[in-house]
Amino acid sequence: MSPPFPYKLPAPMDIYSDRHVPVAGLRQSVRNAAYLSLLAADAFIGRLDSVAAKIARSIDWTNWQPGRPTVLCLQRATFIKDIGEMRLHCDINFVTLPTTIVKTAQELWIPPEWRMQSYFTRFVDEELAAYLPYLERFGEALLRAAGKTHPIDAILAANTDYWQDEALRRGASRLGLPFLVLCRENYTIKQDQANVLNHYKKARFRYTGTAVAVYSNTTRDVMKMMGAYPENSVWVTGAPRFDRWREIKYIPLHERDCVTLLSYAYPIYEATENFREAASIFAEMANKRPDLRFVLKLKKDNEAADALALCPQLKQSRVEFVADWPLFDLLPRSRAVIGCNSLAVAEALLADTAVIVPAWRDALANSNTCLYHYSVPAHQKCIYFPRSAQDFSDLLEKAVRAELPSSGTAMDRRACFAEHLHSDENESSSVLVERFIRHYISQKK
Structure with a gap:
């Protein structure tokens, strides 16, 4: 099981180019020799x-019930929201393991320069082949x-290419267990694709x-x-965490007590200049209407630091x-609900509230990077797109007076929502994910 010696790994590839990058600290050959010597011991x-075995004791078996399949979930943010919803509606035990523990354990012996998402599966078959047995x-x-506490029927992860999950993918394969993913990445924007x-x-x-x-x-x-997945292995289920919107209760407009701005101060939303102006107007309106809650x-x-850096007025306002x-x-x-290029905007479409997507200055400047755009007729039906600061201020005035209905x-x-997140009127996403899991459990070796 010991790796071959001498064994020198090539310099790691920069994931953003085809050049090779130097490794900080000790010389590459010394670093690799140290890691491989550790493995050989x-x-x-x-x-x-x-x-x-110690990590397995960190699994949360809360609410485990006999007589139904058990799925070990590699816990991550957002993904755990889907798990929480499925626990309410699926006849499956979803037990969780914090991925940070699994990651930290492997960082002791996987060189840091090789811990690259997406690239790691190739590395362990080629440059890092000596590490694969370990x-x-x-x-x-x-x-x-883990199976000594209760038998595990499948593993469920949040993405397909995390380097720290590769050991469990390989281990599951050796044990004949399905390694499944409920992918929290969603490629619906053209530029992202x-x-x-x-x-x-x-x-x-x-x-x-x-x-x-x-x-x-x-x-x-x-x-x-991509051509990177087995044939017919990708299923469309939607996101279980949105199943709760099926049971939403309508609140009359005049009884609603909030106005909400979904922060888009971070550069990834490509609307920082717009946010500066929109947030300033929002803060000013908050100070005029103490009877309502203005929520950022x-x-x-x-993320509060990003918002305050762009719009210091927020700090002196009533905005929560x-x-x-x-x-x-x-x-x-x-x-x-005001927002830009966030899936929370899609979620707002299910709340039967006025959805406002600012569309001046840098906001929505490139339609290829937008979730929703004023140039699309279907989007215009459901969303208010103010094209100037004054238009936005006028819409906000109507909203606080409870005079701006949903569009x-x-x-x-729901059709606009479904452009980005699968939605089936007859079956919830939890039901579809359970069907997906049971299909592969029934085929396990």
């Missing part, structure tokens, strides 16, 4: 098993240790798991174009900065 080989042993030992295809082509990525469930038809089509919805608390208020609770209470029919709004 008998003490380390035995240590793999004990570390894997990855397989570690993954298999972890799954065997081009970037993703180019990235995976450069990485020569291939999926080493069993199958993948995705949120949209577009994402499935992009994955097919963040994904994470640390919140990250932990669930959209399912917040949006139905909102007289209007378009419920069917129109």
Whole structure:
């Protein structure tokens, strides 16, 4: 099981170019010799098993019930929201393992310059072939240790190309267990599709798991174009965390007590100049209407710094900065929801509220990078697109007076939502994911 010696790894490839990059710190050959010497030691080989067993004790078996399949979920943000919803509606045990623990254990012996998402599956078959037996042993030992508490029927991850998941993918294959993915990446924006295809082509990525469930038809089509997945292995299910909107209760417009701005201060939304103006108008309106709550919805608390850097007026206003208020609770209470290039905008379309997407200055300047655009008639039916600061101010005035209704029919709004997230009127996404999981469990070796 020991790797061949002497064994010198080539310099790692920069994922953004075809050149090779130098490694910081110790010389490359010294670093690789140190790592490989560690792997060769008998003490380390035995240590793999004990570390894997210790990690298995971190699995959360809460609410496990006998008589139904058990799926080990590699816990991540957003993905855990899907798991939470499926626990309510599926006849499956979803038990969770924090991926940070699995990652940290492997960082002790996988050189840092090789921990590249998408590229890692090729590395372990080529440049890092000497490490493959150890990855397989570690993954298999972890799954065997987990199975001593209760048998594991499948593994479910949040993405197809995480380097830290490769050991469990390989270990699951050795044990005849399906390694499945409910992919939290969703390729529905044209520019993203081009970037993703180019990235995976450069990485020569291939999926080493069993199958993948995705949120949209577009994402499935992009994955097919990659040629990296087994035939017929990509299923469209939608995102279970949105199933709750099927049970949404309508609140009359005049009874709603919030106006919500979904923060788009971060450069990825490509509307920083617009956010500066829109947030300033929002802050000014908040100070005029103490009877309403003006909410700046963040994904994470640390995003507040980006918003304040662009719009210092927010700090002196009545605007509430919140990250932990669930959209399912917040949006139905909102007289209007303002946002740009965020899936939360799509979610707002299900809340029967006025959805405003600013469209001046840099906002929506490139239609290929937008979720929704004023040039698309179907989007115009359901969304208000103010083309100037004054237009936005006028719409906001109407909203706070409870005089701005939702736009378009419920069917129109759901169709806009479904452009980015699969939505089936007859079956929930939880049901579709359960069918996907059971199909592959029934085929396991």
